[in-house]
Amino acid sequence: MKFWLNLISGAFFTPALWAAPAPLNQELAYRLVESLTVEVGPRIAGSEADRRAVQWAVTNLRQLGYDKVWTEEFEMPGWTRGQAKLDVVSPFAQPFVLTSLGGSVGTPVDGITAAVVMFDSIEALEKADSAAVKGKIVFINKPMTKDKSGSFYGQVVAARSRGAVEAAKLGAVAIVIRSVGTSNNRFAHTGTMKYDETITKIPAVAISVPDAQNLAKMLKLSPKVELKLQMDNQLQKASSHNVIAEITGTEKPDEIVLISGHLDSWDQGTGALDDGAGVALAMATGALIKQKATPKRTIRVVLYGNEEGGLLGARAYAAKHHNELAKHVLAAESDFGAGPIWQIESRFGDKALPFAKELQQKLAHLNIALGGNTTYGGPDVSVLAQAGVPVVALSQDGTDYFDYHHTPNDTLDKIDPDSLKQNLQAWLIMTETVANSSVNLRH
C-alpha cells in the first residue's frame, strides 16, 4: 500500500487482483495485451480506469524485472462521455448509431433539433456561404480509403479535429461527421476534436458509415431532413501519468534507448490495437532483452498517458526530460495496431544511414524492408523527433487498422498472436542492436 502512495503523488490506489506474471517467452507481448484488456479494459485518460491501468503497468513492469519503475503525473483537461442520442425527426424517423467526438461539449437537456446540410469534405464546408449553414446541423460525408500505411487518415481526419470550428464560424448549431474509418460495420469512430476559444463551441459527433450512407440517401429524397441531437458530456480538470521503466545499461547508463506505446485508450473498445499492443511490445522488449543480458545502454520504456487527447503525456515527458533529451540515443513507438511489420523507417543523421541499413539486414528474415529517412516515428515520439531525437519506425501493415481504431470493436480478438510475435521479434532485434552499440544516430 505504501508503495502506491509513494509512487504516484497524490493518488491512492486500492490494490487490485492482477493475474500471475506472464512468462518471459515469445508469447509475452500477447499475454500482456490480454492482461491489460481483460483486467483493465477501456482506460480513457484521467478516468478511474486510467489510474488502474497505471497501477497495472507499474505492477507488471516490476514483475518483469525492470530495474526502475516510476510514474510522472501531469495535469490535463479531462472529458467524460455522457449519454448521446441522434435521431432523424423527419421525414424518415429513425435513430442513428453515433459517438461523441472526444472533447465535445454536450447539448442543452432538450437537445438540438435542426435541418441538416451536407458537405463532401471540410474544404467544401469552408467554401460554403453562411446563409446555407446558419442554424443548421452540418454533416460532412467524406469516405476514407484503406491502405497499408493509413495514408488516407490525414485527408479525412480534419473534419473531426477542426470541423466544429469551421461549422460554427458559419453559424452551424452542431456538426455530424461520417466516421473516420474504413469499415462498413455499424460502429461510430470517436477521436479527439478541438475548439477555438474565440468561436462558439458546438457539439460534434460521428455517425457510423452505414448511417452516413443512409443520411445521404435521405437527403437525396427529401429537401429537408431534421435531426435531433442530445448529449451530456462533461469537461473537468484531471490528471494522468506517464509510466516509465528502465533496464539500466551496464556501460553507458546515461545513454537512453527509448521504446514506447501509449497506455490510455478511448473508452469505447478495450484498447487492444490502440494501443494495448504497443504497450505490450515495449514492456516485453525490455524484459526479454534483460533476461538474455543487460545491454550496454539504458533501455527506457515509456508508456505515455493521454496520447488520445493530443499527445499530452508525450509533451509532458519532453518538457520534464528536456535536459536529458541530448542523451536520448533513439526513440521509437508502436502505435498502429498489431499487423505484421513490413518496413523499417528512420530519421537519422546522414552519417548514421548505414546503421539503418544494418538494422534492416538484421530484420530481413522477418520480411522487413528498408524505408526512407523521413519518419517521425509515431504520434508520441514525434514530439521527441521534433526536439532532435533520432527515431525509428517499425511500420506495421495497417490495412485493417482503421476498421477497428477508436470504435467499440477494438478488442483483443482483433489481434493475431502470430503477427504480434513477429512484431516482438523485430522490436527485440532493433532495440538490442541499438542498446548494445555505440552508434551516434544524430545529425
Added chain:
Amino acid sequence: MKFWLNLISGAFFTPALWAAPAPLNQELAYRLVESLTVEVGPRIAGSEADRRAVQWAVTNLRQLGYDKVWTEEFEMPGWTRGQAKLDVVSPFAQPFVLTSLGGSVGTPVDGITAAVVMFDSIEALEKADSAAVKGKIVFINKPMTKDKSGSFYGQVVAARSRGAVEAAKLGAVAIVIRSVGTSNNRFAHTGTMKYDETITKIPAVAISVPDAQNLAKMLKLSPKVELKLQMDNQLQKASSHNVIAEITGTEKPDEIVLISGHLDSWDQGTGALDDGAGVALAMATGALIKQKATPKRTIRVVLYGNEEGGLLGARAYAAKHHNELAKHVLAAESDFGAGPIWQIESRFGDKALPFAKELQQKLAHLNIALGGNTTYGGPDVSVLAQAGVPVVALSQDGTDYFDYHHTPNDTLDKIDPDSLKQNLQAWLIMTETVANSSVNLRH
C-alpha cells in the same frame, strides 16, 4: 386520408413523404429494400415505426400495380426496449456491449448485482445443482459455427429462447448469453425469448462475442466476477398488421400462390437482411409478373407482421384464412438474407415431385440445385406447411447471415445488389411457373 382510415381499422396514419415509385425492372427488389430501410428503418412490431412500415407497404404495393391491397390487424403482446447497461463491478471493472433479448423484463431501478456462473451450454445449465446457481447471474457461453444453411443456429438459440426459464428454475437472478451469431464484431444479437408463467421472470440479455470471450477470461483469472445489470424494458398490449396484396388470376382466381416475407424487424438494425430483402423480393415478384402478363392463378403477397415475436402474424393469417387454406396451391417465403439462391427445396405430395425437378431445371442457369422434399419453407410459411399447404424454399447461401442477423449491423450496405437480382430472377421463374400451371402439389 380516408383511404388509411378505411384500410386499417382503428389506426390513423399521417401521410408520409415516400419516394417516387420504383421502376419495374430487375433493380426493383433492391430499390424497394433501399426505400424501406431509408424511409422507415427499424420497425419492431407494435411500434409507431411498424405502423409506418405498414403504410409504406400499402402505398408501394398499390403503386406497383397490385389489384388488391389490404391489411389485417391482430392483437399481440407489445414490448419496448429501454436503456440497458451491463458492467463488470469487480474485480475487472469495465462495461460490456449488450442487448436485451426481446420480451425480457427489466431490472429494479438500482439494477441487479451478483456473481456470475458460467455454463458451456443450456444443457450444462440444466444439469447444474441449484446451489451453484442460486442468487447468481447465469452466463451461457456457447459459440456458433458458420455454414451455408445456418444449421448451427438451432443448436445455440435454445439458450436465448428458454435460458431465462431454465436459469430461474435453479434460482438465478438474471441470465447473460453469448450472442447467437457468427461474427467477432462487437455487436450483441437480440432475438425473442420466452417465459413460463409458473416460473419467476428474470431479465435476459446477450453480450457480444468479444465480451463473452472477455468474461470467460475473467472467470479463469478470478474465482468471483460480479456483474451489475440495469435495464428498463416495458411490456404492454399492442397490435400489428399483416399486409396483403394480390394479382388476381385470370383463369383460377380462387387458387392462391402465396409468396411472402415479414415486414417487422428488430429495432437495432434497419432490417435490411431480416427481412427487408424478403419483403422486397415478394413485392417485386408479383409486380414484375403482372407487368409481363397476368397469371392464371392468383399471386398473393403476404408481408407478415411480428415474425420476430414468434410468428404472430403468420398464426393470425392462418387462423383468419383457415377456410381458404385448401385453395393455397403453394406458399413460399424469403427470410434468410440476400445471399445467392443455391438450392430449391420442396414439401410436395409424392406425385408432384417431378414438378419440383421441373422447377429446378428452369432455375439451373442461376446455379440452383435440387434439394430435398422436407422443407418447411421458412419461418412464417412453416405455419401453413403444418396446415398442409405445399411449400417451396429458394434456399439462400446464409454463410454470413448470422454475422449481421438481429444486430445493429443489419443495414442496407450488407446486401449485394447482384445477389438480390439473382434472387429476384429465381422468384420470378418459380412463382410464374406455378401461377401459370394447373399442377396439384398436395399429398
